[in-house]
Amino acid sequence: MSWMIYGAYGYTGELVAEYAKERGEKPLLAGRNESKLKKVAERLDLPFQVVDLEDTVALRQALAEQQVVVHCAGPFEVTAEPMMDACIATRTHYLDITGELAVFELAHSKHEEAKLAGIILCPGVGFDVIPTDCIAAQLKEELPDAIQLTLGFDSASRMSRGTAKTSVRRLGEGGAVRRKGEIVTVPLAYKTRKIDFGNGEKLAMTIPWGDVATAYYTTGIGSIEVYIPASPKLVKRLRRLNYVRWLLRLGWVKNWLEKKVEQQPPGPSEKQLEEAVTYVWGEAKNVAGKVVSKQIKVMNGYKLTSRGAVDVALWVQEHEVEGGYYTPAKLCGADLVDRYKES
Structure with a gap:
């Protein structure tokens, strides 16, 4: 073939x-x-x-x-x-x-x-999005009547230039969550909470990750959020950016940000590829308040x-x-x- x-x-x-x-x-x-x-x-x-x-x-x-x-x-x-x-x-x-x-x-x-x-x-x-998608499916199997799904991951790996460019291109669009089956645009760093992804509890913030789309088609659960670890300083900085998100949607601003990304290394080093593992976490909740969760450790994302x-x-x-x-x-x-x- x-x-x-x-x-x-x-x-x-x-x-x-x-x-x-x-x-x-x-x-x-x-x-x-x-x-x-x-x-x-x-x-x-x-x-x-x-x-x-x-x-x-x-x-x-x-x-x-x-x-x-x-x-x-x-x-x-x-x-x-x-x-x-x-x-x-x-x-x-x-x-x-x-x-x-x-x-x-x-x-x-x-x-x-x-x-x-x-x-x-x-x-x-x-x-993007095998580990989180599989955890979503496993949580749905454990709690068939789940109405809320929360997913997240923690990785110490450097982004590739391509991933970084995608991230800066989307800054102007804000964040995203799913509510009642529909994708809803929300501010950057819309929500924060403490999460133990598998390597200790950390402050985390919502991001517009692919599972806001895919986990819904995998599980049918209508309310979905995705989180990554974030320092209080980063959360504060992103929330300030919400006031100028319109500026980040301008073509010349996107181009300028992408040129800045071009100055970075192409992606994780060989050492990071082998050693920088990723912790993936998920939590499902039903209307009665029952919660089930999962943690797994997978290889470097790239x-x-x-x-x-x-x-x-x-x-x-x-x-x-x-x-x-x-x-x-x-x-x-x-x-x-x-x-x-x-x-």
Whole structure:
């Protein structure tokens, strides 16, 4: 079977390609920058093809030969739709490594198109959002009548440039939670609480993480919040930014922030990839006030993404599944996260 990794020369895309090679796979590496793409392909001795997402004809021709594409080229709010549409047209299964709320909602909106085409649309097959999605599914199984779901994670790992760019691009949009089944825009650092993610109690704040979308489709629970640790100083700074969020939505401001990000290292070091583990936590509550919770420790988020993307791509090639939109836990089961646990 033939499959493609698009955006294989970005920090995370290259990790995905490296792990595919380790698994003995030979995916087609693709992207629009020939020099960067060729460098990675030659180092890994993998085939490559230069194709631009904006060239609809060329993109569909490239995908016509592929059973699955793992889309790794962000920002996904810009790149996901043309790739999804091309996959629907060519009947190619679509996976990506996004954590962007809008992309999960976009994929869900295309459920019927994907179903008719007989293909899977499953964004978030990496750290965004495999661990939290699987914990959400497990909590729902333990407490079937849950009406509130709270998720979170704690990682000491550095962000990649791509993740950092996505974060600064979204600052102007504020935070997000789900209430009564609907995604609601809220201020940055909207709520705080103390949480023990698995390595001691810490102050934490809400973030507009992908599970605000995906956990709802996995569990049906209508009220969802996601938290990460945050110092009082950071919470205060973000809350002040709420007064100038309109400014952060301006194109030139976004561009300036992205240029600042470009000055950072491309992503976690080799040492961080191996040692900076992630603590993942979840809590479900029913109307009677019963609470169940879970804590797990998983590998570094970027390392997990490289493995999750490849594992799900191979899973899709090996299984017959009805077409449509899926979350990772709905597609592969809530035990998918077990592959990435650390002792």
